[in-house]
Amino acid sequence: xxxxxxxxxxxxxxxxEILGATxxxxxxxxxxxxxxxxxxxxxxxxxxxxQNGERYWYSDDWYGSEKRKNPA
Amino acid sequence: xxxxxxxxxxxxxxxxxxxxxxxxxxxxxxxxxTMKPCPIGSVGSCCKNCGMGPxxxxxxxxxxxxxxxxxxxxxxxxxxxxxIAARNFIRMIAGGASAHSxxxxxxxxxxxxxxxxEAPGYEIRDEQKLLQLALDWGVEIGDRSNSEIAxxxxxxxxxxxxxxxxxxxxxxxxxxxRQEVWRTQGVxxxxxxxxxxEIMHRxxxxxxxxxxxxxxxxxxxxxxDGWGGSMIATELQDILFGTPAPILGKANLGVLKEDEVxxxxxxxxxxxxxxxxxxxxxxEMVELAxxxxxxxxxxxxxxxxxxxILMRHGVGIAGNFLQQELAIVTGAVDAMVVDVQCIFQSIxxxxxxxxxxxxxxxxxxxxxxxxxxxxxxxxxxKSAREIVKAAVENFPNRKxxxxxPDNETDQIAGFSHETINYLLGGLFRSxxxxxxxxxxxxxxxxxxGVVGCNNARYKHNEAHIAMVKELIKNxxxxxxxxxxxxxxxxxxxxxxxxxxxxxGEGLASVCExxxxxxxxxxxxxxxxxxxLIAATAMVKDGGLGDDISDLPVAGAAPEWMSxxxxxxxxxxxxxxxxxxFGVTWPTLGSKEVTDFLFKEMEDMYGxxxxxxxxxxxxxxxxxxxxxxxxxxxxxxxxxERVLYDMEMRRELT
Numbered sequence: 057x058x059x060x061x062x063x064x065x066x067x068x069x070x071x072x073e074i075l076g077a078t079x080x081x082x083x084x085x086x087x088x089x090x091x092x093x094x095x096x097x098x099x100x101x102x103x104x105x106x107q108n109g110e111r112y113w114y115s116d117d118w119y120g121s122e123k124r125k126n127p128a
Numbered sequence: 129x130x131x132x133x134x135x136x137x138x139x140x141x142x143x144x145x146x147x148x149x150x151x152x153x154x155x156x157x158x159x160x161x162t163m164k165p166c167p168i169g170s171v172g173s174c175c176k177n178c179g180m181g182p183x184x185x186x187x188x189x190x191x192x193x194x195x196x197x198x199x200x201x202x203x204x205x206x207x208x209x210x211x212i213a214a215r216n217f218i219r220m221i222a223g224g225a226s227a228h229s230x231x232x233x234x235x236x237x238x239x240x241x242x243x244x245x246e247a248p249g250y251e252i253r254d255e256q257k258l259l260q261l262a263l264d265w266g267v268e269i270g271d272r273s274n275s276e277i278a279x280x281x282x283x284x285x286x287x288x289x290x291x292x293x294x295x296x297x298x299x300x301x302x303x304x305x306r307q308e309v310w311r312t313q314g315v316x317x318x319x320x321x322x323x324x325x326e327i328m329h330r331x332x333x334x335x336x337x338x339x340x341x342x343x344x345x346x347x348x349x350x351x352x353d354g355w356g357g358s359m360i361a362t363e364l365q366d367i368l369f370g371t372p373a374p375i376l377g378k379a380n381l382g383v384l385k386e387d388e389v390x391x392x393x394x395x396x397x398x399x400x401x402x403x404x405x406x407x408x409x410x411x412e413m414v415e416l417a418x419x420x421x422x423x424x425x426x427x428x429x430x431x432x433x434x435x436x437i438l439m440r441h442g443v444g445i446a447g448n449f450l451q452q453e454l455a456i457v458t459g460a461v462d463a464m465v466v467d468v469q470c471i472f473q474s475i476x477x478x479x480x481x482x483x484x485x486x487x488x489x490x491x492x493x494x495x496x497x498x499x500x501x502x503x504x505x506x507x508x509x510k511s512a513r514e515i516v517k518a519a520v521e522n523f524p525n526r527k528x529x530x531x532x533p534d535n536e537t538d539q540i541a542g543f544s545h546e547t548i549n550y551l552l553g554g555l556f557r558s559x560x561x562x563x564x565x566x567x568x569x570x571x572x573x574x575x576x577g578v579v580g581c582n583n584a585r586y587k588h589n590e591a592h593i594a595m596v597k598e599l600i601k602n603x604x605x606x607x608x609x610x611x612x613x614x615x616x617x618x619x620x621x622x623x624x625x626x627x628x629x630x631x632g633e634g635l636a637s638v639c640e641x642x643x644x645x646x647x648x649x650x651x652x653x654x655x656x657x658x659x660l661i662a663a664t665a666m667v668k669d670g671g672l673g674d675d676i677s678d679l680p681v682a683g684a685a686p687e688w689m690s691x692x693x694x695x696x697x698x699x700x701x702x703x704x705x706x707x708x709f710g711v712t713w714p715t716l717g718s719k720e721v722t723d724f725l726f727k728e729m730e731d732m733y734g735x736x737x738x739x740x741x742x743x744x745x746x747x748x749x750x751x752x753x754x755x756x757x758x759x760x761x762x763x764x765x766x767x768e769r770v771l772y773d774m775e776m777r778r779e780l781t
């Protein structure tokens with residue numbers, strides 16, 4: 057990656073060089089941007105995601121409000 | 129002009145109302161001026177359920193009713209004002225639940241056809257959601273193909289409509305405590321259709337004449353809608369068309385383009401509109417448009433179909449319910465394609481003043497004066513091509529009186545439950561923990577679901593925007609669907625930048641950290657089921673009680689008008705949410721029924737109804753309720769922050 061150097065004024069030090077933005081600029085245009093669910097390829101990955109990411113419903117070892125180790 | 133300025137919060141819409149007057153196009157705004165609502169029917173005091181009536185049982189005006197007067201306030205069959213108000217109220221629920229659930233049934237039927245390969249153009253786009261539903265409904269996954277799993281899921285979905293006993297399987301997603309509340313109260317739905325039919329039976333002359341018993345069946349039916357028919361629609365649509373993820377789109381009538389063929393897709397079901405999106409991008413269609421003198425084909429949505437195709441494709445939204453006629457008044461709409469729900473019959477007469485072709489597509493919803501091109505799910509692309517071609521060929525017929533407002537705004541939509549979970553925790557630890565933590569630490573005061581329609585009896589979009597701004601100013605995160613979401617988009621509230629401008633300091637800091645708007649667009653009106661799931665995830669994550677009724681949350685529909693809104697409100701109340709409606713309230717003719725809905729339901733379900741016309745006062749009723757819940761959870765006061773050193777930590781163990 058090519059880094060951009062920007063010049064800025066620093067208090068008491070005049071103009072200094074700093075590292076510029078390293079992110080890609082732009083609006084989130086297009087249907088594909090933000091499509092995070094396509095990051096999971098195989099059925100196994102998707103099932104694992106459900107057990108972990110949607111653990112509230114699909115994990116056996118998750119302890120939330122309804123599965124306390126010490127019931128209220 | 130001064131008069132028209134009062135009709136809509138949006139200047140572009142006001143300009144078009146003026147244009148409609150000049151063009152002699154009669155709109156809902158005119159009709160609302162000339163026809164006032166019936167004062168007896170609007171408060172639920174008119175019964176027309178048999179041929180002896182209609183019987184009117186209005187409250188005496190300007191004085192307290194004596195017991196003797198109350199005894200006389202009955203229909204010919206003896207039905208009291210309470211029975212009549214409750215009957216009317218739950219018939220509204222039946223209507224609303226039917227609309228959402230018949231939508232769900234249609235999706236299930238297409239889903240099965242697609243899974244069997246009998247509906248070309250449709251496919252399983254979200255395998256993960258398919259697997260999720262298989263886990264929910266006990267469908268074996270193993271090494272089976274997606275099609276095999278999908279056929280079984282589709283068949284199970286259809287069974288829920290005709291189930292005769294037991295409980296609908298979709299209610300198992302609710303918090304465990306909530307399910308027990310429903311069982312204890314005897315309102316766990318058996319089957320979706322059964323509950324609706326039972327309302328129609330009970331409200332027939334001479335059947336159920338106990339208003340509390342009538343309202344109980346209303347609750348049961350509403351749950352069958354939100355946790356049943358609507359949820360089935362949302363889940364299966366996600367599998368077929370993809371679970372929404374953040375996407376940039378445009379909003380308001382300014383999305384129409386003078387030099388392109390404008391097709392507006394209006395209604396509620398995404399089944400056909402998904403195909404129209406695909407067909408409008410086909411090179412042959414674009415070439416045909418160019419051959420007619422247009423630069424291309426511009427699709428725009430209206431009402432909840434708009435929300436569906438925005439969430440999945442970023443297609444611009446031309447407007448909400450009260451803007452449907454105004455879109456035609458621009459003179460730039462070459463075709464308005466409609467399916468079901470919230471479609472004015474008058475679009476056909478408004479279209480006569482311009483060149484717009486109104487195309488109906490559902491056998492369930494025809495309009496005299498419109499062209500009917502029936503949507504055939506087994507040959508959807510052919511139907512879609514016929515419709516788009518009709519629009520393109522109508523482009524040269526424009527009459528020259530084109531006026532498109534310059535009021536286009538940006539918006540970010542696509543906040544499904546799954547995406548919120550992902551955004552808050554990332555792919556490897558998706559979580560509602562950051563939301564709950566920020567509610568507990570007070571940066572976020574609570575969460576409000578603001579949804580619902582427009583109502584021609586109220587200035588278009590004003591209450592929506594006023595309420596939402598007041599809520600976010602007070603650090604309440606707003607989640608939205610339906611016409612409220614469109615109103616918020618038009619006001620620029622669905623952008624991350626809106627947090628810095630309109631939200632309180634605490635909410636703004638969280639929005640900035642996560643990169644989300646202070647108002648999250650969760651979809652169409654059937655997608656209110658997404659709000660139920662998000663609330664359930666908040667409960668299950670922990671720290672905010674054991675049930676939705678413990679959460680610092682509230683709901684509202686400040687400009688409601690449809691029966692669907694009443695059904696939605698009732699399933700939110702039955703799920704434990706305080707829910708405030710604006711504009712009008714349909715049981716004010718009976719103090720007992722109104723008190724039961726507004727007060728006694730809280731003891732039964734933990735949630736209750738409220739009514740307030742002023743959106744700012746209504747927002748503060750919601751905030752007061754959120755504060756009440758915060759106090760009950762013991763998170764109402766800022767706690768002293770103590771930095772623990774190692775010695776203090778050792779003492780803890």
